[in-house]
Amino acid sequence: MVRRLTNSEGKQLWQDYRQGNIYALGELLDVYYSDLYHWGMRLHHDREFVKDSIQEVFLNLWKVQQTTSSVENVRAYLLMVLKNHMLRELCDKHNKLQSSLSEDYSFSVEFAADFRMIEEEREVYQFRKLETIMNSLPPRQKELLYLKFYQNLDFEEIADVMNLGRQSAYNLFQKSINNFRKNWPVTMLMLLFFGAILNIF
């Protein structure tokens, strides 16, 4: 995995952009492009639409350069702005009211476990089960897990991007973790238990 820009490096570029350095904004586009594109594709699976949206968001940032304020996490901020922009565009396109889409938008993600370093058959089985559980979670929970583990945001940032309060974001997270707890496929304890029984015979 390519190393991401650290938060302070992102902030420095943002600072330069606010002072009128167009190349700093260009560089932000360069380093965050894959993340933004990936995120956009989750919200609406249309390559050209996503690419146009990213361009529009950045041109807009340049247009309001003099009035933008400083931000804590540039990447999280850009994800949020792109999402708002895309949802607004989609509303206009489908002649819908903004409010109807702000909570009820689609989010398509396919979680696929990382099978490297897994040697045992039963562990693969376990991962398959977890995959099924994860992929059948409600869209908002999937979005949260995606932001947490793919985009690596913290709850503060996730709350901003998902337009939730910090506590609601954390509750949503707990809800999805409980889903796993309840449906945990085969626990290690059970395996140990079976192992012990087998040993007796």
Next chain:
Amino acid sequence: MKNYMSYTLEDFVDDQDFIDWVQGRSDSNDFWPSYAKRFPDKAEVMKQAEQIIRTAQVHTDKVGKREIRLEVEQFLHSARNMKIVNSEVKVFTKTMLSFPNLMRASAIAAVIVFIIGLTWYLLPIEDGNFENSISEVMQNSLAQAKNDTDKPLRVVLNDNSIVVLSPQSSLSYPSVFSGSDRKVYLHGEASFSVTHRSSPFMVYTGEMVTKVMGTRFVVRSFDHDQKISVQVQSGKVSVYSTKPSISANAMEKNGVILTANQAAFFEKDKHQISKTLVANPILVNKDNKSVNFYYDEVPLPVIIRELEKGYGIPIQFDEQSFQGCRITATFSRETLFEKLDLLCKTVSATYEIVDGQIAINGSGCSSL
């Protein structure tokens, strides 16, 4: 301090250090395994957390580096052609000629005529540049941007070139560029992003001229400084003195060509231009931008050639004697000079900056 003893499934899954470790991005690889050994009753819940994180993997949609570069270029292009709203650029044009201004204007005109006359007298044909620039001042009212604030000031010129003017600096420029070249006059410091046009862009700073075809660079020329400096971020610029050289020998010293990451200093008292490197060279080869340099038993010359390409700076060294040096190293965001320090230390060599290039000296390694 985190209370690891009472860590729940949620705590593990929420811990960015833990996530980094599972996703293979962590620096400290031993912490979590040793944690599991120290708290055996936490081992299972930790394993579960690990499995959840490993399951939450998403395939990346591939956007190629080339595609991203094209997108960035498209953005820069459209952004440059866009009107900036709410611009705070202070521009003082001399268009409104009220009566007192008219008086002053004629006074200025008189002085200028005097200077032209004097120059004509002293330098009959020689200094065409100077005369041209002054007549242009006359024809085309010069606008002036002056930065009295303590923050950089952005000025967009008529050809969409962007100048970021440092505090206590001023720039005079024609409100509309006309003729065969684009001339601006700088006092102090500014960084230029010049749009590509067939007519050259020239920055006049006292006795030094910086000429470009479209590039990014910084010029620094405060009256109180002994030196005028030009630093090039990308593209190619030529820097030369407006004064004709005294001896034929000094001819070469009177003009230099700079490429990315190179800088020039003009010493005011000696009328000499010297070439060196910018303080912190940046990667110019965008393909390498986010890629780490990773080397495993690689001959030093290969690494040096890669650095050379990445930073666009020529590096001189004896390829033969360093061929035997094998290097294992990972570079990420170190500066060029930090990388060179490391490499040189490993093979007990030294480097110096000579005339805008890097020279590595050392006896090399005996190949076995």
